[in-house]
Amino acid sequence: MRKSFFKNKRILITGGTGSIGVKILDKLLRFSPKEIRIFSRNEYKQYQLRYKYSNEDRIRYILGDVRDRDSVNNATKGVDMIFHSSALKHVPFSEEMVEEFVKTNILGSMNVMRAALKHEVPKTISISTDKVVDPANLMGLTKAVQEKIFSSHSLQRKKSKKMSFINVRFGNVTGTQGSLFPIIYHQIVTKKPITVTHPDMTRFFISSDEAIDLILWATLKGNNGETIIKKMKATTVTRVADLFLSVLGIKKSYPVKFTGVRAGEKLHESLITEDNLFRTKEKSGYYIVRPYTSGESVVLSKRRPKFKLEQFWSGNPDNFLTDTEIKRYIKNYLTEHKLKNIII
Ligand SMILES: NC(=O)c1ccc[n+]([C@@H]2O[C@H](COP(=O)([O-])OP(=O)(O)OC[C@H]3O[C@@H](n4cnc5c(N)ncnc54)[C@H](OP(=O)(O)O)[C@@H]3O)[C@@H](O)[C@H]2O)c1
Numbered sequence: 431m432r433k434s435f436f437k438n439k440r441i442l443i444t445g446g447t448g449s450i451g452v453k454i455l456d457k458l459l460r461f462s463p464k465e466i467r468i469f470s471r472n473e474y475k476q477y478q479l480r481y482k483y484s485n486e487d488r489i490r491y492i493l494g495d496v497r498d499r500d501s502v503n504n505a506t507k508g509v510d511m512i513f514h515s516s517a518l519k520h521v522p523f524s525e526e527m528v529e530e531f532v533k534t535n536i537l538g539s540m541n542v543m544r545a546a547l548k549h550e551v552p553k554t555i556s557i558s559t560d561k562v563v564d565p566a567n568l569m570g571l572t573k574a575v576q577e578k579i580f581s582s583h584s585l586q587r588k589k590s591k592k593m594s595f596i597n598v599r600f601g602n603v604t605g606t607q608g609s610l611f612p613i614i615y616h617q618i619v620t621k622k623p624i625t626v627t628h629p630d631m632t633r634f635f636i637s638s639d640e641a642i643d644l645i646l647w648a649t650l651k652g653n654n655g656e657t658i659i660k661k662m663k664a665t666t667v668t669r670v671a672d673l674f675l676s677v678l679g680i681k682k683s684y685p686v687k688f689t690g691v692r693a694g695e696k697l698h699e700s701l702i703t704e705d706n707l708f709r710t711k712e713k714s715g716y717y718i719v720r721p722y723t724s725g726e727s728v729v730l731s732k733r734r735p736k737f738k739l740e741q742f743w744s745g746n747p748d749n750f751l752t753d754t755e756i757k758r759y760i761k762n763y764l765t766e767h768k769l770k771n772i773i774i
Contacts, residue, residue, distance in 0.1 A: 513557065604759045
């Protein structure tokens with residue numbers, strides 16, 4: 431099914447040099463696409479990717495900025511599908527550099543949406559995050575706007591039935607650039623204390639393979655305006671730090687420093703809003719939030735949601751990963767990155 435769906439397709443991946451973008455690329459190459467366009471700004475990252483895939487002539491590298499309407503427009507011409515994965519993603523940065531996040535995450539998404547509409551691209555997948563749920567930081571707010579930009583098409587009276595825009599929402603992907611796993615590993619190899627913001631802070635975690643499965647499922651099964659979510663498991667950041675030491679065979683006395691919650695950070699995350707719950711159904715282990723229909727008012731709704739909010743809350747111990755599961759994530763991360771060659 432997957433293979434035939436992507437066969438002979440021309441695909442654009444914005445942010446194709448990023449942690450998620452490269453995983454999408456890697457997976458889709460196995461499904462016989464005609465062409466995959468990698469769109470991003472940094473020449474060196476594209477150079478590295480060219481080197482990695484030097485035998486692959488189906489990849490086209492395009493330098494450009496999602497903020498630039500013309501470059502997004504040109505990159506989109508003739509594609510069958512877009513994975514919109516470019517974004518600025520670091521919460522503390524977003525609190526300081528508001529304008530940069532608005533330009534990349536909101537204006538960039540607008541440009542992708544406009545280009546998709548102009549070229550009648552049949553399918554656009556927008557990669558979102560759990561930070562959009564009751565956002566406490568500008569990063570989450572900008573990504574929440576991104577979700578709205580893409581789901582808005584389903585509400586338009588003159589929408590094209592040939593096109594669909596789908597949001598995919600998930601929490602932390604283990605081992606991605608600048609995320610918890612590489613930071614802890616780097617702190618250990620450089621003999622620095624492991625820094626944890628707050629002993630009780632929890633986060634959702636999934637592997638990159640699980641994230642890609644979710645993205646591909648949404649691509650195949652998602653309908654216009656829907657947001658597809660995977661109910662993920664969570665743990666405390668402290669538990670990840672403890673088990674990292676255990677997996678690496680380091681004494682429990684290794685210093686762990688609590689640095690305090692940073693601006694814009696929440697103690698716990700959630701995958702879904704209360705309002706979403708009224709429009710959520712489960713299918714094949716995924717949760718599908720359908721878009722609003724006009725005139726719909728959740729406040730007036732007499733329906734009761736099928737699911738409870740706490741099922742989607744990272745602070746709920748019922749949602750916690752077991753130590754074995756966390757250790758498996760850590761071991762997979764260490765194996766994939768060959769321990770020495772780590773980018774943080
Ligand atoms: N990693 C996670 O744990 C996680 C969890 C949930 C959701 N997500 C979402 O997944 C997406 C990808 O995340 P990631 O972890 O792969 O991030 P990443 O590794 O930082 O990659 C971001 C990508 O976006 C590109 N980019 C940034 N600004 C751009 C611009 N103005 N124009 C064009 N390209 C731009 C970057 O390349 P250049 O710098 O070369 O432009 C890079 O290719 C984001 O939307 C993020 O919110 C990630």
